[in-house]
């Protein structure tokens with residue numbers, strides 16, 4: 001009786017503590033990641049493909065390619081860069097439903113280092129609401145457009161609970177580099193050490209059709225698991241902000257207002 005009484009007391013204390021106090025891992029994650037810039041994975045044996053600038057016309061095909069390879073990846077979506085995200089809901093939902101990580105790349109692909117606090121918050125909140133409306137979650141990870149950070153921007157990201165991801169290999173696809181030139185960068189960097197988080201863009205056919213299949217094969221050859229950015233940081237459970245968020249029907253009804261003048265003008 002005495003032992004079980006002590007045990008019950010201990011269990012009660014444990015449960016009470018669990019209900020109110022974040023676990024040491026949660027504390028560590030919040031203190032270590034939110035508002036700090038992360039360039040690569042926290043463990044070896046993984047590769048975290050991370051695609052910027054979608055959703056776009058190749059998103060659905062890219063998800064199929066990844067799914068067929070048993071791979072997980074991360075999509076840093078914008079709200080308006082290649083058309084209105086509300087008009088590409090199916091592709092966003094498909095990526096989410098397939099278990100890929102959905103993260104933020106701001107609403108308009110703004111350079112956050114040049115913006116004030118309220119503008120930065122607005123850039124993040126509009127994407128958050130779009131994600132809530134499309135799949136019910138707010139992201140906990142972001143990649144700044146042009147990888148541009150500032151002290152104020154990082155302070156806002158910390159207060160909004162965002163881990164800030166950049167890269168440790170720039171494929172250069174955005175800068176006219178061919179898939180073959182990108183491949184050389186991976187070969188030069190090698191498959192050893194903590195996993196890579198490459199900078200790459202789902203908005204180029206050459207990246208989706210050539211570089212990604214090559215990387216899937218490169219990972220297989222080198223025994224690397226293709227995982228989300230959160231998983232490569234040992235934070236698979238922390239892809240999204242905790243809590244539940246209201247679906248705003250007005251945003252859906254007024255999506256043309258949310259993305260003015262974008263339906264007919266997508267960049268090529």
Ligand SMILES: [Zn+2]
Nearest residue numbers: 052053145146
């Ligand atoms: Zn971008």
